[in-house]
Amino acid sequence: MRGRNFNKLFSIIGLVLGEIYMLLTILAPYHKGPAVPLKFAVPIESALPADLSMPVGVLVFKLVVFAVLFGVFGALVGLGVGLLLTGLFAKRPPPAR
DSSP states (O other): OOOOOOHHHHHHHHHHHHHHHHHHHHTSOOOOSOSSOOSSOOOGGGSOOTTOOOOHHHHHHHHHHHHHHHHHHHHHHHHHHHHHHHHHSOOOOOOOO
């Protein structure tokens, strides 16, 4: 079974897309409030102030930790896609007589 091996190419593409997704996830703005209407009142003391921003040290730490996780999982997804495409486009030997 000769054919092109897509594993390395798609693993690198998956790694890069995983890192881009990580940046978009980490640097997205935070939602300031409950996700759904609540059945009971939330005390005003527990509400976050509107101008609350994340400290730079925490943001850098999150970027470093999640870069490892998102990059590895993106590369694994890319490897799976590469294995599927390699198997799909593999040249099959002629049948034996």
